[in-house]
Amino acid sequence: MTAASTWGIKTVLYPVSDLATAKRVYAALLGLPPQTDGTYYVGFETEGQHIGLVPGGGPQGMTAPVAYWHVSDIEAKLAELTAAGATVKEPVRDVGEGRRVATVTDLDGNVLGLLQDR
Structure with missing residues (x-):
């Protein structure tokens, strides 16, 4: 971890x-x-x-606020979360200036955002 x-x-x-x-x-x-x-x-x-x-709600179709956890390695954290049981909602994508985001849902449908700056 x-x-x-x-x-x-x-x-x-x-x-x-x-x-x-x-x-x-x-x-x-x-x-x-x-x-x-x-x-x-x-x-x-x-x-x-x-x-x-x-x-x-933008292209990701947000229906509620989403908190984005800033991480140093978005791919590694995404793999860790899915291995723990989360489901990918929005795969990693670049949103400009080297900033990458992704979202997952937990078992209860709560959306968790991940954000990695360049």
């Missing part, structure tokens, strides 16, 4: 139906404007935490 000190939840993505309104709500909550502001994604960075807004 990988040591706990090499990973952690640093990213949470929220599916939203109205990006403009959600952007205003989260900006008010966090007290700062988004650092990434596009029609397909809005992202906020605060104190080492990334909060992302994904219109319509």
Whole structure:
């Protein structure tokens, strides 16, 4: 198993139906404007935490917030999770700038996100 000190939840993505309104709500909550502001994604960075807004759940079809565990080796962690009984929901894919993501579900259908930065 990988040591706990090499990973952690640093990213949470929220599916939203109205990006403009959600952007205003989260900006008010966090007290700062988004650092990434596009029609397909809005992202906020605060104190080492990334909060992302994904219109319509994005291509991954999110229906609830997903916490992304930052890992140093996404392929190894994905293999470890599936060996332990998780099911791959979304295989590893590059989302730009060397950032790779994947999701799995546990036995109860909870979605767990994995994220590896370059």
